[in-house]
Amino acid sequence: MKIRAIATVLVAALALTACGGTGDDSASDSPTCPGGEIRFGVEPFEDPAKLTPAAEALGAALQTKLNCPVKVQVTEDYSAEVLAMQNGKLDIAMFGPLGYVFASKRAKAEAMASFAGADGKLSTYTAGIWVPKDSDITGLEQLRGRSLALSSIGSTSGDALPRKALKDAGIDQKDLKLNYAGGHPEALLALTKGAVDAAEINSQQLATATESGTFDQAKFRQVWTSAPIPNDPITVRGDMAPEFKSAMKDALLNLDPAAVKEIGALLDVDPAGPLVAVDQSTYQPLFDLADTLGLTEKDV
The missing domain is CATH 3.40.190.10 (Periplasmic binding protein-like II)
Structure with a gap:
């Protein structure tokens, strides 16, 4: 009877351990919430005192949409952001157009969305x-x-x-x-x-x-x-799961304009409309510019 009681306790303990492990693994292995959080990098195009809260407002909106914590990081400089994505430290990132060119080469970054005005047209700057x-x-x-x-x-x-x-x-x-x-x-x-x-x-x-x-x-x-430059793209790292890419793009394109208002204003997009879809062809002139100037990853 004593042996049977001990065996029962062990089985119960193992069952609890297995359940806990499965729950943790399933959370961290979720295709739309990899590792239990989404790491979002933003290039330092503005004073961090203004940029950080604006980027965090966008991150909070994504967190609600995807039901996954979003950790926002304004990087030290342009090269640091590209390197962070290349090294798998960022899942998504907002790059300057030229930064995206090099991120696409080094981290297979894929442009998903960018900022539009209230008229729904992709915004530009000079x-x-x-x-x-x-x-x-x-x-x-x-x-x-x-x-x-x-x-x-x-x-x-x-x-x-x-x-x-x-x-x-x-x-x-x-x-x-x-x-x-x-x-x-x-x-x-x-x-x-x-x-x-x-x-x-x-x-x-x-x-x-x-x-x-x-x-x-x-x-x-x-x-x-x-000449006008298409505004900054929000990109996803190339080796992320297809389910993550699809969910992220859907979330970005369906954010309320209020969620992008603050960071949009820093990009001279005011009033801001919903984000719009973009891809590599949108930024082809920047790829051509890099080729014309003979720029390589070392120049970022």
Whole structure:
């Protein structure tokens, strides 16, 4: 009887252990909630004090839609975000268009959705170079021998497009004093403080800085602007399960516009509409730009 009682206790204990293990494994192995959470990376295109809560609002909406915790991480720089996805540290990520080009090559990142206006059309932005209003610089040609602040290496509007424009104007990088300020806000600040002769200010940064009162357009002039650039894509890592990709895309495309309003405003999308579907073809001009400039993963 004693042996039978011990055996009964052991069987019950093993049954409880098996049930607990199965429950934990099924949760962590769920195709739509891998490892029990979704890791969401966001490139540092704006002051973290503004960007982080905006990105977390988007993450919270996704968490509700997918019934899975979403961990948002604003990365240190563009290259760190690409590397994190390549190393399997991010499941989804919002990249600048050029960052997406390299993430697609290194992590097989797939573009799923991007930001649209209230009219339902994919939003765009532009790169720009600005100078003080009383400057004698009227075009790119006059930048020869002058100082120019760019955002950071790997930025679409704050690095690649201005450098392409300079190249097209026959200006080599050694012909001017090129400074990477560390971000779009920092490049703008370098100009307003008189630390450089010119600086890149994209239309997104222009809108937020003008609204906050940190930039007075009346005191400066734009001497160059780019063609419209499709706004940042939200991507998924290429080796994620098909079920996860499908569920994530469906969740993104069916978010309430209120969920993307805050981060959309930082991208100069105001009022924001629902996210819209995008794919690699949407960003083909950026793939072509990387080829034209001879950019590789080392340049991000």
